[in-house]
Amino acid sequence: MIETLLPASLGWTLLAFLSVLWVFLGWYWGRKAKSLDGYMLAGRNVGLALGTATAVATWITSNTTMLAPQFALQLGVWGMIGYSTAALGLLLFAPMAKRIRKLMPEGFTSAEFVRLRYGRRAWSVFLVISLFYAMTWLVSMAMAGGKLLQALSGIPYAQGMTVILAVCVLYTLMGGLFAVIGTDFIQSWLILIGLVVVAVTVLWHVRVEEVHTELVTRRPLLLAVLMPAAIMAFFNNMLFGLGEVFHSNVWWSRAFAMREGVGARAYVLAAVIWLPVPVVAGFLGLAAPALDINIPSPDMAGPIVAGTLLGQAGSIVVFLLVFCSLASSIDSLLAATADLVTNDVVGGWLKPKADDAQLRRLGTWVVLILGLVTWLICLPNVGTLATVLFFAGPLVGSAIWPILLGLYSRRLDGRDATIAMVAGSLGGLAAYQWIGWYTGAIVGTGVSFLVCTGALWIRPSTFDWSRLAEHRTGRTD
Amino acid sequence: MFDVESSPARSADSPDASSTVGRAQTPPRLEVAGSGPTEGHITLVWSVDDTAGELVFELQEAPTTEFAAAQTCYTGGDRASFRSGLPAGEHAFRVRSRPQSSEAWSAWSEAVTIDIRPYPLAKAWTLFGIGAFLVVAITGYLFVASRRRNES
Numbered sequence: 095m096i097e098t099l100l101p102a103s104l105g106w107t108l109l110a111f112l113s114v115l116w117v118f119l120g121w122y123w124g125r126k127a128k129s130l131d132g133y134m135l136a137g138r139n140v141g142l143a144l145g146t147a148t149a150v151a152t153w154i155t156s157n158t159t160m161l162a163p164q165f166a167l168q169l170g171v172w173g174m175i176g177y178s179t180a181a182l183g184l185l186l187f188a189p190m191a192k193r194i195r196k197l198m199p200e201g202f203t204s205a206e207f208v209r210l211r212y213g214r215r216a217w218s219v220f221l222v223i224s225l226f227y228a229m230t231w232l233v234s235m236a237m238a239g240g241k242l243l244q245a246l247s248g249i250p251y252a253q254g255m256t257v258i259l260a261v262c263v264l265y266t267l268m269g270g271l272f273a274v275i276g277t278d279f280i281q282s283w284l285i286l287i288g289l290v291v292v293a294v295t296v297l298w299h300v301r302v303e304e305v306h307t308e309l310v311t312r313r314p315l316l317l318a319v320l321m322p323a324a325i326m327a328f329f330n331n332m333l334f335g336l337g338e339v340f341h342s343n344v345w346w347s348r349a350f351a352m353r354e355g356v357g358a359r360a361y362v363l364a365a366v367i368w369l370p371v372p373v374v375a376g377f378l379g380l381a382a383p384a385l386d387i388n389i390p391s392p393d394m395a396g397p398i399v400a401g402t403l404l405g406q407a408g409s410i411v412v413f414l415l416v417f418c419s420l421a422s423s424i425d426s427l428l429a430a431t432a433d434l435v436t437n438d439v440v441g442g443w444l445k446p447k448a449d450d451a452q453l454r455r456l457g458t459w460v461v462l463i464l465g466l467v468t469w470l471i472c473l474p475n476v477g478t479l480a481t482v483l484f485f486a487g488p489l490v491g492s493a494i495w496p497i498l499l500g501l502y503s504r505r506l507d508g509r510d511a512t513i514a515m516v517a518g519s520l521g522g523l524a525a526y527q528w529i530g531w532y533t534g535a536i537v538g539t540g541v542s543f544l545v546c547t548g549a550l551w552i553r554p555s556t557f558d559w560s561r562l563a564e565h566r567t568g569r570t571d
Numbered sequence: 572m573f574d575v576e577s578s579p580a581r582s583a584d585s586p587d588a589s590s591t592v593g594r595a596q597t598p599p600r601l602e603v604a605g606s607g608p609t610e611g612h613i614t615l616v617w618s619v620d621d622t623a624g625e626l627v628f629e630l631q632e633a634p635t636t637e638f639a640a641a642q643t644c645y646t647g648g649d650r651a652s653f654r655s656g657l658p659a660g661e662h663a664f665r666v667r668s669r670p671q672s673s674e675a676w677s678a679w680s681e682a683v684t685i686d687i688r689p690y691p692l693a694k695a696w697t698l699f700g701i702g703a704f705l706v707v708a709i710t711g712y713l714f715v716a717s718r719r720r721n722e723s
Binding site: 167168169170182186189190192193309312313314315316320321322323325326328329330332333336383388389390391392395494495498501502503530532533536539540543 | 607609610611612614645647649650651652653655656657658689690691692694695696698699701702703705706708709710712713716717719720
C-alpha cells in the first residue's frame with residue numbers, strides 16, 4: 095500500500111549485518127560478565143564516556159525518531175518543544191544518581207531501594223508500576239521495530255520484530271550490562287551521526303522560512319501559540335518523562351554501575367546531548383507539508399520524510415539510525431527489567447536464599463523469558479504506539495514524589511508512600527480514561543504530591559538511613 | 572463523539588466535475604481511520620474495488636460538503652493521508668481515482684466530514700498551570716534538598 099524506501103532484499107541484508115555485528119560485540123564485551131555484579135552492573139566501574147553514551151542511546155528510543163515527528167505534526171511547535179523537555183528527566187536525575195550511589199553503594203535495583211526505604215507493601219506496588227512500565231516500553235519498542243522495518247524496507251512486521259527482539263535478547267543474555275553499555279556506545283555515535291546527516295539533508299531541501307510559510311498558509315494551528323491540546327500536553331509529557339527516569343531501573347542500574355563521581359556528570363552531559371534530538375526529529379514532521387510529502391500514518395512521519403529526501407543511500411542511514419535507536423533501548427530495558435525480576439521477584443520473594451551464582455544463572459533465563467513474553471504480546475500488532483506508551487504515564491507520575499522524598503527526606507513512611515502511589519495511579523488512570531491522555535501523568539503526579547505533602551504534615555516519621563545499607567533483597571529481612 | 576460522518580459529495584456542483592470523463596470507474600470508498608476533533612487532525616484511508624493496475628488518487632478538502640472552495644491536498648498512489656493542524660470548524664474530504672495510464676477520473680467518493688472543536692483555552696491553561704506548579708515544585712525540592720545533603 096505504501097511504497098517502501100528500501101527494497102526488501104537490501105533491508106534483509108542490512109538486518110543480517112547489524113544482527114551479526116551486535117551479537118558479536120555483545121559477546122565480546124560481555125566476556126567479563128562472570129559475576130552477578132559484572133552481569134547486572136558492569137562491574138560498577140563505568141566511566142564518563144560510556145556512562146554518557148549509554149544514557150543518550152537509551153533515551154533516544156524509536157519513540158524519539160517516530161513520536162517526536164508525530165507530536166510535531168499533530169501538536170505543532172509546542173509538541174516538538176514539549177517532547178524535547180524530556181531531557182529534563184536526565185538533567186534532574188543527575189543529582190539523584192549521586193545520592194543513590196552514596197546511599198546504596200552496593201545496591202542493585204530501584205525496587206530494592208523502595209523495599210528498604212518503605213517496606214514490602216510499597217515495594218509490591220512499586221514493582222507492579224515498574225514492571226508494567228518496563229513491559230509497556232519494551233512492547234512499544236519491539237512493535238515500533240516491526241513497524242519501522244516494514245515501512246522502511248517491506249520486511250513483514252512479524253519477521254522484523256522477531257529478528258530485532260531476538261538479537262537484543264541474545265547479546266543481552268550473553269553479556270549483561272557490559273554488552274548493553276558497550277553496544278550503546280557504538281549505537282549512540284551512529285544515531286547522532288545519522289541525525290546530523292538527516293538534519294543537514296532536510297535543511298538542504300527546504301528552508302525554515304518555507305516550512306513556516308507553508309504552515310501559516312495550510313496548517314496554521316501547528317504554529318499557534320495558543321493551541322489548546324498542545325498547551326495541555328506540554329507538562330503532561332514533561333512529568334511523564336520525569337516519572338520514567340526517576341523510577342525506572344534502567345536509570346538506577348546505570349547510577350549503580352557508574353564509578354563514584356561519574357553519575358551526576360554523565361547524566362548532565364547526556365541531557366545536553368539529548369535535548370536537540372527531538373527538535374531535529376520533530377522538524378521532519380513539520381517539514382512534511384512544505385515538502386508536499388504525504389504522511390499516511392502519523393507515527394511514520396519521521397522515517398517517511400527522511401527517506402523520501404535522502405533517497406536509497408540515505409535510507410540506509412535511516413535504517414541504521416532506527417535499528418540503533420531500537421536496539422539501544424530494547425537491550426537496556428531487557429537488562430534492567432531482568433535485574434528487577436531476578437533481584438527483586440526471584441531473589442527477594444521466590445528464592446530468597448539463592449546465592450549470587452544462582453541468581454547470575456537465573457538472570458540469563460529471565461532475559462530469555464522476558465524476550466519471549468514481549469514477543470508474544472507484540473505478535474498480534476495491536477494498539478497504536480502513542481496509546482501503548484501513554485497508558486503508563488499516570489503510574490510513573492505517581493512514583494515521582496515517593497522516590498524524591500525517599501532519597502532526600504526521612505519523614506515519609508512506607509504506608510503513605512504506598513497510598514501516594516496507589517491513589518496517584520488510580521486517579522491518573524481515571525483522568526486518562528475520562529478526560530484524556532494528556533491529563534494522566536499530571537493527575538497521577540498531582541494526587542501523589544497531595545498525599546505525600548499531607549502525610550509529611552500530619553504524621554511525619556523518621557527513617558534511619560543506615561537501613562539502606564542492608565542492600566540485598568530478601569537476605570536481611 | 573467524534574462528529575465524523577459521511578455524506579454524498581456533490582461532485583456535480585464542484586468546479587472540476589467536467590474533468591470526470593472516460594470509462595466509468597467505481598469511486599473509492601473514503602473512511603476515517605482515526606481522528607482528533609479537539610486536536611485538529613484526522614487520518615483518512617480509502618480503497619477501491621478495481622484492483623487492476625496502478626491507480627492515482629486525488630484527495631480534496633473543503634469547508635463544506637458543497638466543495639465550492641475545494642483544495643487538492645494530495646495526489647498520488649498512497650491510500651491513506653494524515654491531515655493535521657486543521658482550524659476550528661467543519662472540514663469535508665473526498666477522494667477520486669484514475670488509472671496511472673489514463674486521465675479519466677472516477678466519480679468522487681462520498682464525503683467525510685469532521686467538526687474540529689478545540690478544547691476551551693481555560694481548561695488548557697488550568698492543566699498547564701497545574702503541570703507547571705508540579706514541575707517547579709519537583710525541581711525546587713530537588714535543588715534545595717540535594718544542596719542541603721551536599722553541605723551536610
